Amino acid sequence: MSGSPPRRCLNTGERERPGDYPRLVEQSKLISLCWVIVDVTKRPPGPGYKWVALSNTTLGVLIATMDASIVIISLPAIFRGIGLDPLAAGNIGYLLWMILGYLLVSAVLVVVLGRLGDMFGRVRIYNLGFLVFACASVALSLDPFRAGAGALWLILWRIVQAFGGSMLTANSAAILTDAFPARQRGMALGINQITALAGQFLGLLAGGLLAAVDWRAVFWVSVPVSVTGTVWSYLSLRETSAGRRGRVDWFGNVTFAAGAGILLAGITYGIQPYGGDATGWGNPWVLAALSGGLFLLLVFCLVETRVAEPMFRLSLFRVRAFAAGNLAALLTAIARGGLQFMLIIWLQGIWLPLHGYDFEDTPLWAGVFMLPLTVGFLVSGPLSGYLSDRFGARLFSTAGLILVAASFVGLLALPVDFDYGLFAALLLLSGIGQGMFSAPNTSSIMGSVPAEYRGVASGMRSTFQNSGTALSIGVFFSLMVSGLASSLPATLGSGLRAHGVPAATADRIASLPPVSTLFATFLGDNPIGHLLGSGGTLGGLSAAQRATLTGHSFFPRLVSGPFHHGLTVVFAVAAGMALVAALASALRGAHRPPGDRRPRGAARDHGTRASGAGQEYGRR
Numbered sequence: 001m002s003g004s005p006p007r008r009c010l011n012t013g014e015r016e017r018p019g020d021y022p023r024l025v026e027q028s029k030l031i032s033l034c035w036v037i038v039d040v041t042k043r044p045p046g047p048g049y050k051w052v053a054l055s056n057t058t059l060g061v062l063i064a065t066m067d068a069s070i071v072i073i074s075l076p077a078i079f080r081g082i083g084l085d086p087l088a089a090g091n092i093g094y095l096l097w098m099i100l101g102y103l104l105v106s107a108v109l110v111v112v113l114g115r116l117g118d119m120f121g122r123v124r125i126y127n128l129g130f131l132v133f134a135c136a137s138v139a140l141s142l143d144p145f146r147a148g149a150g151a152l153w154l155i156l157w158r159i160v161q162a163f164g165g166s167m168l169t170a171n172s173a174a175i176l177t178d179a180f181p182a183r184q185r186g187m188a189l190g191i192n193q194i195t196a197l198a199g200q201f202l203g204l205l206a207g208g209l210l211a212a213v214d215w216r217a218v219f220w221v222s223v224p225v226s227v228t229g230t231v232w233s234y235l236s237l238r239e240t241s242a243g244r245r246g247r248v249d250w251f252g253n254v255t256f257a258a259g260a261g262i263l264l265a266g267i268t269y270g271i272q273p274y275g276g277d278a279t280g281w282g283n284p285w286v287l288a289a290l291s292g293g294l295f296l297l298l299v300f301c302l303v304e305t306r307v308a309e310p311m312f313r314l315s316l317f318r319v320r321a322f323a324a325g326n327l328a329a330l331l332t333a334i335a336r337g338g339l340q341f342m343l344i345i346w347l348q349g350i351w352l353p354l355h356g357y358d359f360e361d362t363p364l365w366a367g368v369f370m371l372p373l374t375v376g377f378l379v380s381g382p383l384s385g386y387l388s389d390r391f392g393a394r395l396f397s398t399a400g401l402i403l404v405a406a407s408f409v410g411l412l413a414l415p416v417d418f419d420y421g422l423f424a425a426l427l428l429l430s431g432i433g434q435g436m437f438s439a440p441n442t443s444s445i446m447g448s449v450p451a452e453y454r455g456v457a458s459g460m461r462s463t464f465q466n467s468g469t470a471l472s473i474g475v476f477f478s479l480m481v482s483g484l485a486s487s488l489p490a491t492l493g494s495g496l497r498a499h500g501v502p503a504a505t506a507d508r509i510a511s512l513p514p515v516s517t518l519f520a521t522f523l524g525d526n527p528i529g530h531l532l533g534s535g536g537t538l539g540g541l542s543a544a545q546r547a548t549l550t551g552h553s554f555f556p557r558l559v560s561g562p563f564h565h566g567l568t569v570v571f572a573v574a575a576g577m578a579l580v581a582a583l584a585s586a587l588r589g590a591h592r593p594p595g596d597r598r599p600r601g602a603a604r605d606h607g608t609r610a611s612g613a614g615q616e617y618g619r620r
Contacts, residue, residue, distance in 0.1 A: 052236050053179040054188050056229065057172035058195045060130060063225050064165035065199030066206060067137075068102050068469075071158075072344065073207035073363040074218045075099075081215035082143065082150035092272060094151040100268050100470060101155050105162035106169070107466035108260045111312055112253055114170040114459020118452065122171040122178070123237045129167020130233050134226035136161035140219035161222075166462075169196065173458040175237070177446045187386040193442045194381025194435050200340065201367075201374040208364030249307050255300040256312065260467070263293025267474030271481060273513035281478070313456055321448040322457070324588035325397075325441050326464045331581035332401065332437060333468025335408070335574040338476035339430065342570055343370060345480075346416075349527075350556040350563060354417055357552070359526045372424045376431020385439030393440035394588055400436025401582035403429055408575035412568060416560040437585070444588065479573060480566040481513075488562040495558045500545040505537050527555050 071078065075098065085091060117125040139157045143150050172192060180188045210217040266289025274280035281287075304310040317323040347369055348362040357365055384396045407430035414423060442461065449457040493510030497503055509531050529550045532538045538546050548554055 049238065050176075050179040050184075050188070053175055054191060056233050056237060057126070057168075057175055058192050059225070059229050060126065060168040060233070061172050061192060061196040062199045062202075063222055063229065064133065064168045065196045066203035067161060067165065067222055068106065069200045069203035069340070070207040070210075070218055070221075071098055071102075072341075073204045073367055074211035074215065076363065077211035077215040078154070078218065079151075082154075083146045084148065084151055091148075091151075094148070094155070096268055096272070097155050098151070098158065100264070100473060102158050102162040102165075103466060103470040103473075104261060104264045104268075105159050106166050107264060107463060107470050108257050109163060109166040110170040110462035110466060111456065111459035112257070113167050114174065114462070115249075115456045117171040117174060117459075118456050121239045122174050123233075123239045125167050126171040126175060127230070127233045127237065129164045129171070130226060130230040132164030132167065133161055134164075134223065134230050136164055137219055137222035137226050141216050141223060143216075169462050169466075170459040173442060173446055173461065177458075178451070183389055187382060187389055189385060189439060189442045189446060191382045191385065191439075193438045194377050194385075197336075197381075197434065197438055198374050198377045201370060201377070204340075204344070204370060205367035205374075208367040212364060249304075249310055252300060252303050252307060252310055252312065255296050255303060259293045259296030259300055261293075262289050262296065264467075264470050264474075266290045266293060267471065271474055271477040312460065313453055316449055316453065316457060316460070319448045321393075321444050321588045324584045325445040325448075326461060328397065328401065328437070328581040328584040328588075329441060329445075329461065330464040330468045331577045331584070332404070332434070333465045334472045334475060335404070335577045335581070336434065337469040337472025338570055338574045339408070341473065341476060342480070342567060343373075343427075346563075346567065350416055350560055351418065353552045353556045359552075369420070369424075370427065372427040373431040376428045376433075377435045380432040380435030381439045384436040385443060388440035388443055393444035394585065396440040397437045397444070397588075398582050398585040400433040400438075400440075401578050401585055403433030403436065405575045405578035405582065407433060408571045408578060412571040412575065416564045416567075437581075441585065475573070476570050479569050480563075482566070482569075484559075484562045484566050486562075487565065488559065491558060491562055495554075496549075499549055499554075500541050501532065501537060501549070502540075505532070526550050 075095065078098070079085070079095075084094065113125055113129075136157050140154060140161065143153050145153050173189060176188045176192055206221065207218055210221060266286050269283065269289070270281045270286045272280050274283040274286070300312070301314065304312050304314050317326075344366055347366040348359075352362045352365055352369075353359060380400075384400070388396050407426045410426040410429070411423075414426075445461050446457060489510040493506045496506035496509060501509075512531075529538070532549065538550070541549070
């Protein structure tokens, strides 16, 4: 064979040299792997694809919603880790934006990203969201700064992470609606939606557990999940509906993002003190932000009726199931957000210390004691979604909201130092009710719109839900702060003076904004020790006085009266919202698939594939 021509490399055409064979083997393996990946990503979906889509999108919304709440419990550890006192003058803004920055971006961008999914491919936008989320998670865990600079780094990367999370939540429901037939859609969306809601409460538990290990672990946990989800989504998900190309509604995008962003930012600063007032609702800048944000949103609504390719399909609100479902979702999200924050403050600031738990351990145990709420979600959500595929969404969603309202009334009747068995039963009832509502309601909303608008409909649905969560903080914190402002200063001042604290120091602490005291209840620090320790006041007191002031019961008993007054107002408003949402759900009407010849009384309100925007079928 010595006379045979020299062999040449398949890739470069160059003559092979001795020792090239192993390198060529590795090259051929890499090329084969690339072709396998290309073949997999181009292969049409098989019969089991819907379950792949369900598992991947459920993972996506789980990690996105967990990260929305995981920092709430872990804020004490995060701020200690970067060396920042969140209750010091000027630092409350950092604390609020750590929580609200993620929610604000999620509320503003989901409808835009849903519209882009309709235009350029829902799976494409969803996959990109996983990638952005993974990169942001890595950056958060590598915060190189301290104090204010460290807090700004975390806030900015939380905003980037929320951008990626919005891509996931905006398109997950549309991907599932495309992948599942109508008879199984409620079950699939139920699992997905309940996982998203349960993620908000699982984030509280995970934050408490991980913060006890290391504050960076709060962000580390997202890295392997998001990286795995990114690779898996790129390899497994397929575009099952053709993208509907069109022009981007830039003016609508800008007016909506600016209006919603300015409005929610105004609400954020409205709950902070201004001058001598407990809240900032009289601040001219807050008033300007509220009025300016509302004006831009009105301009946005006007723009959307004039452009050929609107970002926000206002015509979809002509579909009664779509309009009523989103109104019910907005009110329920506001009530649920109020429940979440009030329960955290109640458990961490009052109940757990009264029962002997150290303040440093309360973040973890608050998450544990709120588990019945999550269990209720996980049990009732998929089951009600499955049953709504057979019997319709209206019955389950309306009955679920009535149970939610009943649980608020029950919580309203509890004393501050409650019996945990009854408390857990009310949380379980609330979780069951919210699960009964969320899954069928999502299925009804997504099944009532034309197939080509499912991405934007999913984004609009997420916008209402996320906006409700952000609004709940402004609404319920304002109600609670107003309730505390009327009685807390006098109670706090007299209680401190009665235990040897100098009058000047007691009056100074009592004059702190009530929002500072409110945040002190769930920051995992001994509030009195924190407030008196920095000035050296504790060193001038007797051992017995120090033990009393920094004990488990002094602060909880001191604030329990003013807190319960505010809690009564909060839960009464939340119960009213749940009842109004139940009424909206009951009025959603029933929808029948095209060609359904059953009597109207037997029509089901799910699975509709309308032939055009705003077209309805079988309205009762």
